[in-house]
Amino acid sequence: MTNLLDTLTDPLLDNSFKGFPRTLAPMRRSEVAKAGWNVLAGDLPLPLAVLKREAIEHNVAWMQTQVRGWGIDLAPHGKTTMSPQLFRRQLDAGAWGMTVATVTQLAVAVAAGARRGLIANQVVSDQDLAGIQQMLHEHGDLHVVFLVDSLAQLDLIEAWSARHPDSLPFEVMIEIGVDNGRTGVRTHEQAIALAKRVRAGKAAKLVGIETYEGQGATGESGPDTDYTNILMDRVDAVARHCVANGLFETDEVLVSAGGSAIYDLVALRLKPTLGVPVRGLLRSGCYLTHDNGTYQRFQKPLDARLGCAPGESLRPAMEIWATVQSCNESNLAIVAMGKRDISFDLSMPTPLARAARGATVPTGVPASWEITALNDQHGYLRWSDADAALAPVVGERIAFGISHPCTTFDKWHWMPVVENDYRVSDAVLMHF
């Protein structure tokens, strides 16, 4: 089937995309590196989200080295970036496959070349089940696994399969959830009852056990370690029971967990000794760009646990540059950047650097600078009286760090990749 995704490897960019030079002709992604643009030279309109190549490459390599050391594999969560070009970098670096949250996201991952897809979510609807089957039929080498957490869901899957007798069995993992949590079975007994029902039916094969520890993370190593171990003990117990009772139908049992907050703690528990081949799959997604907010806070105790020096582990790889448009109150500058441009769901953006109009080298910003609010298209930058002499001026450019990559990527169709001197050396597209 022809598909727009076929063009994603070298799509056309034009000035209807936020951040594309306003007066230039449309250009293929592959031509961007040759254009000679520099963000600080004013070659691209602001606001603009940029990815720092060196930091991205460092993060991709660092995480891949980590999982190798832990004896497990990486199935990075693609929902974070939804960028086929970034998916490729992750796959080329050795990722087992891509994790996604929806069947639409799976289609983008498959178009980007992924041949193993883990849908870290319950699939329940006919449209989604049919979509998976279609992809399996189109790509004989594709493996797709998704989560089940209730008999009610399994009923829907079995009913669909009964209506589609030529369909392939779905590969599923049982999700282990927690009380006061989100999805996932709450008890060992529920897990076993579900595993038995999967085994008894023809619609699905049980290939692994999954959980998500991220919602219990606090950023304090003691409680986070305890939380992880209690949760992973439950995963182990279910997996052991399923092995002992022949409930898995796979040559290799998948055991998966891992958000981006305490991934080191679950990683140590993803290869339990089950007496059968086990593949541990870590699903972190935000590691790719890291951030200057939520995940930076979680990384500090994580670095301490791993014995990493500052900068040795993950580095913030995304900045949003914006222009000061109005300074009509003391201690207030309005920047032309808002909820349409940068994440605001977990914390406000962090001012990182400034560049006066015409300057091509950024300098630091006073520690008192902070974004106190965002409207759709505006940001409110404030500072303490002590920094009055360093106040921003109209036309000045300011760089902001993000908190939560997932909700920044989804506000852009493309991002230039920049060198440390802000020369544009590549570009990626997002496909939300």
Next chain:
Amino acid sequence: MTNLLDTLTDPLLDNSFKGFPRTLAPMRRSEVAKAGWNVLAGDLPLPLAVLKREAIEHNVAWMQTQVRGWGIDLAPHGKTTMSPQLFRRQLDAGAWGMTVATVTQLAVAVAAGARRGLIANQVVSDQDLAGIQQMLHEHGDLHVVFLVDSLAQLDLIEAWSARHPDSLPFEVMIEIGVDNGRTGVRTHEQAIALAKRVRAGKAAKLVGIETYEGQGATGESGPDTDYTNILMDRVDAVARHCVANGLFETDEVLVSAGGSAIYDLVALRLKPTLGVPVRGLLRSGCYLTHDNGTYQRFQKPLDARLGCAPGESLRPAMEIWATVQSCNESNLAIVAMGKRDISFDLSMPTPLARAARGATVPTGVPASWEITALNDQHGYLRWSDADAALAPVVGERIAFGISHPCTTFDKWHWMPVVENDYRVSDAVLMHF
């Protein structure tokens, strides 16, 4: 210049777009109406944002009738939807032109056929000034006006124009701001000093006065009326001074205000008697789809002021349908809809209706149902014990109303337009 926007009138949709049927071949927008889809029949995957045709058409017509009655014009804010097809509906209904927040948005409005653009923002950067000039050169019949609020900004504009002696003068409006506000001059004296400097230079012509009252809106008619009148008195005074002193360089003075909260109050003040031709421009954007949250709350006192019966004025025109994926705790259902699908910045989504698997007619939901939290891809639906017997089940579909159209539109590339029975009769695309 060739431009992807040229294709926006009849673009190709495919299953890499959220909500497009998973197993169908790519299809032109114009073919969607003939496809015979019905959302409740399960023809499109969920989550899905749908626009209700009758409500959209009602809202477009109602607002146009209102502004005509007020003797002013509508320059609807395009940032809300960024949909060329919806822009066309607004322009065809009689809108004077489109309001936008950025030059990128202006390019989309111009591509959609707008020939008058009001950038309700300060333009300060070379890229943006050059972008406006390019559009003016490409479209001889295009008028673009933007906001100025400081001498520092005017300096940048004049410096740019001095470097580009063949450029056309920019048409500008002075923005009147408020203390503890956002952009805009804070005093009468600042406004006059700025107007004089515009008049003295060649780079720009003063064509009007602008303000934005939305940030002062409370939803209480008394304070909102007082606030509006004090603000609009300042607009009047500046406009009168500029007329008396020959500071305008236009045949028709533009006076503009208007968000979507208390637009009726400013509307009455947009045609002051200045002794010269005046065009009042209301910039509301959210009226097009209205909502079931923030703007619904503001509309109640507004209806009271206008003497409108319920349903006579604006009607909520957008719903997000999502599937229940997991119900593993009492009083908690997880729906497959999250921060990637629906606005959460002003209020959480509102459950509106439900449709059991297979049902094609929705029914009402218990009043106790509420979304208490959203993750990136999940929503938490809770209810009171009294409604336990009516609890949602896995596979059931639920419709949610939005709060804040702007931050819902930007999460979708397309939306089907549906009849009241959820037959799909059209589709629109968004271009953020």
